[in-house]
Amino acid sequence: MGEVVWGPWGILGVVVAYFAMLIVVARRTVRRRDNEAFFLASRNAPWMAVAFGMIGASLSGVTFISVPGWVEKSGFSYLQMVLGYFLGYVVVSRVLLPVYYRLGLTSIYGYLGTRFGPITRYTGSSFFLLSRVLGSCLRLYLVAAVLQNLVFDNLGIPFWATTTLTIALIWVYTQQGGIQTIVWTDALQTVFLLTALGLSLYHLWPAVEWELAKTSLGWADHPMSRIFFWDDPKSGQYFWRQFFSGALITISMTGLDQDMMQKNLSCRSVSDAQKNMFWFSLVLIGVNAVFLLLGFALTAEAGRLGLDVHGDALFPELALRHSGSLLLGLAFVLGLIAAAYSSADSALTALTASFCCDLLGERAAQSVSIRKRVHLGFSLLFIGVIIALDRVVDRHVIETLFKAAGYTYGPLLALFSFGLMSKRALYDRGVPWVCAVAPALTWMLDAYVQRAHGFSLGFEVLAVNAGISTLGLWLLSRPVSQPTA
Numbered sequence: 001m002g003e004v005v006w007g008p009w010g011i012l013g014v015v016v017a018y019f020a021m022l023i024v025v026a027r028r029t030v031r032r033r034d035n036e037a038f039f040l041a042s043r044n045a046p047w048m049a050v051a052f053g054m055i056g057a058s059l060s061g062v063t064f065i066s067v068p069g070w071v072e073k074s075g076f077s078y079l080q081m082v083l084g085y086f087l088g089y090v091v092v093s094r095v096l097l098p099v100y101y102r103l104g105l106t107s108i109y110g111y112l113g114t115r116f117g118p119i120t121r122y123t124g125s126s127f128f129l130l131s132r133v134l135g136s137c138l139r140l141y142l143v144a145a146v147l148q149n150l151v152f153d154n155l156g157i158p159f160w161a162t163t164t165l166t167i168a169l170i171w172v173y174t175q176q177g178g179i180q181t182i183v184w185t186d187a188l189q190t191v192f193l194l195t196a197l198g199l200s201l202y203h204l205w206p207a208v209e210w211e212l213a214k215t216s217l218g219w220a221d222h223p224m225s226r227i228f229f230w231d232d233p234k235s236g237q238y239f240w241r242q243f244f245s246g247a248l249i250t251i252s253m254t255g256l257d258q259d260m261m262q263k264n265l266s267c268r269s270v271s272d273a274q275k276n277m278f279w280f281s282l283v284l285i286g287v288n289a290v291f292l293l294l295g296f297a298l299t300a301e302a303g304r305l306g307l308d309v310h311g312d313a314l315f316p317e318l319a320l321r322h323s324g325s326l327l328l329g330l331a332f333v334l335g336l337i338a339a340a341y342s343s344a345d346s347a348l349t350a351l352t353a354s355f356c357c358d359l360l361g362e363r364a365a366q367s368v369s370i371r372k373r374v375h376l377g378f379s380l381l382f383i384g385v386i387i388a389l390d391r392v393v394d395r396h397v398i399e400t401l402f403k404a405a406g407y408t409y410g411p412l413l414a415l416f417s418f419g420l421m422s423k424r425a426l427y428d429r430g431v432p433w434v435c436a437v438a439p440a441l442t443w444m445l446d447a448y449v450q451r452a453h454g455f456s457l458g459f460e461v462l463a464v465n466a467g468i469s470t471l472g473l474w475l476l477s478r479p480v481s482q483p484t485a
Contacts, residue, residue, distance in 0.1 A: 011151045011320075014333050018192075019169045022341075025188060026173035026181045035371055038178030039106050039262065039353045045183045047272035050263050051280040053186030057260070057346055058284060059193065063291060064339040065142060069311040071295030075226040077237040082288045084246020089281035091247070092255035093274045095420065100261065101270035106365065107357035108261050115419040117428030123435050124415050125358035128258055129351060131408035133378075135253075136347040137385040138404070140166070143336055144386060146316050163386045170345050171379040175372065178349045179266050185345060186263075189338040196335025197290055200319070203328045204297035211300035224296050241460060248462050252409035256416055259350035344382075351378045407442065410465025411435035418470055424477035434472035441468050 036043075070078055100108055109128065113121030144163050152162045174181060212219065219225055229237040236242075254260040264273040298314050309317045319332035352375040356365040365371075411434070418424075442465040 009155075011147070011333055012155070014330065015147070015151075015337055018334070018337055019173070022185050022188075023169075023173045025185050026176065029181045029184045035356075035366055035368060038176075038180070038349070038371060039357075039365075043266060044268060045179070045263075045266040047267045047276040049183050049187050050267055050273075051276040051283075052190055053183055054260070054263055054276070054280050055190045055194070055283060055287060057186050057263070058254075058280075059287065059291075059339050063288070064193070064336055065146065065312050065315050067288065067291045068295030068298050069314045071224055071292055072299045072310060072314075074237060075224050076289075076292045076296075077227065077229055077242065079227050079285075079289060079292060080229070080237075080239050080242035081246035081249070082285055084243040084248075085250045086281050086285060087243075088247040088250025088254065089277055091251050093277040096251075096255045096261075096416070097264060097270055097273050097277070099420070100265060101273070105265065107354050108256070108258055108265075109354060109358045112415055112419065113358075116415075116426045116431070119428045120415065120426060120431045121358055123432045124412055125258075125354050127408055127412050127435060128256075128354055131253075131405065131412070132257065132259055132347055132351055133381060133385060134404055134408065136344055137382055137389055140344050140382065141386045141389040142312065143339075145390065146336065150316065150320055159390055160383075160387050164383050167344075167379050167382050167386075170341060170348065171376065174345045174348055175375055178352075179262060179346070182346045182349060183263065183266065189341065192334045192338040194287070196331040196338065197287070197294065199331040200328060200335070201290060201294050201297060203331075204294070204301055207301035207304055208293075208297045210304050211296075224299065245460055245462065248413065248466070249405065249409075252413045252462060252466075253405055256409065256412045257350075258354045259347050262350050262353060263346065348375060348378055348382070406461030406465055407439040410442065410462050411438055411469045413462065413466040414438070414469030414473055417466070418473045418477075422477070423480060424474075425480045426473060427476045427478075430476045431473070434469060434476060438465055438469040438472055 067078060096108075099111060103111060103114060105111060107125065109121050109125040112124040144159070144166060148159050148162055152159070173185065212222065215222060228239055229235060229242075230239055232238055233241070264276060267273040267276060295314075298318055301318055302309050302314060305318075307317070315332060316336075319328050352371060353365075355374050355378070356367075356371055360370065360374075415431070415435070418426075442461055445464065446461060
């Protein structure tokens with residue numbers, strides 16, 4: 001193992017300075033302290049700032065570490081899913097955003113209450129709460145585990161203490177301003193993320209040239225640069241599987257996710273929100289392509305140095321233990337914490353908004369004291385879940401994240417699709433049963449297909465789960481003559 005270029009005290013100093021900067025930004029951006037400002041920035045956020053900040057919030061620490069680590073075994077196949085993301089963003093922009101703005105929603109699950117009834121609203125919000133807590137904690141866990149290995153183990157500080165401190169710092173700079181602060185802190189963190197990405201690739205580019213010269217292959221012929229996979233429908237890398245999975249993941253994890261939609265709802269108008277979504281989705285394709293190129297460079301550098309390091313360990317090991325470069329180490333640390341915390345801070349705000357508006361009711365949603373208690377409660381929940389994940393999660397966190405999303409977002413996709421694409425009414429009390437049974441049936445079907453045919457549903461779990469949920473909702477439904485919301 002190589003010598004750590006940035007020692008634990010140096011990395012800790014960078015993290016502390018970074019959080020101090022965010023706290024300063026938070027104090028300067030709080031204009032109002034009521035719930036309208038906390039949840040939606042008084043619907044006055046500039047769309048360009050929202051769009052830029054969403055880049056960092058969408059990528060997260062999982063993308064920063066796991067996507068480059070995928071390239072060695074999967075090439076650039078992830079770009080097929082990213083292209084599907086763009087289709088999903090078009091649907092979100094043109095179908096969902098106009099509905100949310102027309103109804104003047106604070107929580108997007110208010111649509112389910114208007115369309116079907118209060119129990120359906122509670123069910124949709126509950127699935128979001130489960131999905132977002134699990135997803136955000138998986139993202140934060142990955143970063144916390146890396147920092148624990150590189151910094152806090154060397155200082156004799158246990159994992160539970162570092163996790164508690166991390167969430168406490170996020171709570172400090174979000175608990176007053178909410179979205180009106182996060183719009184600007186996310187934009188700032190995106191600057192650091194993209195700067196780190198560019199510096200890392202610049203430093204490692206000689207490894208790309210070395211790899212191409214060693215193999216005597218052009219870029220287009222190198223197996224790690226392959227993007228499109230058309231030959232094997234059973235493969236998880238097959239184009240149409242990844243493309244449509246990407247579209248469904250975006251519709252579910254962005255369009256039906258209070259966290260991502262809350263930022264869009266903070267814009268002044270639906271047209272501003274749609275402009276935000278269009279430019280953000282275009283930039284995101286390019287950013288993900290650069291992450292894959294970085295993965296190629298990291299894998300080549302590991303080969304050049306003769307290192308046996310792969311997957312999620314690839315980037316941190318090379319940047320901090322083997323590169324010999326202070327610049328690459330600094331870029332990695334800044335990019336990692338920027339990607340991680342730009343996702344986590346808005347998640348806490350969105351969870352607070354959904355819980356207050358959907359589960360506690362509109363009266364509670366107007367109470368600042370209740371909002372503060374709920375916000376603190378979710379911060380404590382994050383700490384507990386991340387500590388628990390340390391015992392059960394494998395190294396390939398991005399696969400775990402998308403697989404889990406398929407089970408938790410499937411019923412949400414079915415509820416919104418059924419509401420928008422049909423005029424039928426639902427038996428409100430039966431909806432929780434359908435949404436609970438469908439993921440279980442999906443899991444059993446996936447297990448059977450793997451055992452009987454050696455075929456995994458992969459990311460298609462989301463589509464299958466949504467399909468089973470939709471069938472159950474249809475059986476619960478009845479035709480109505482009057483128009484619906």
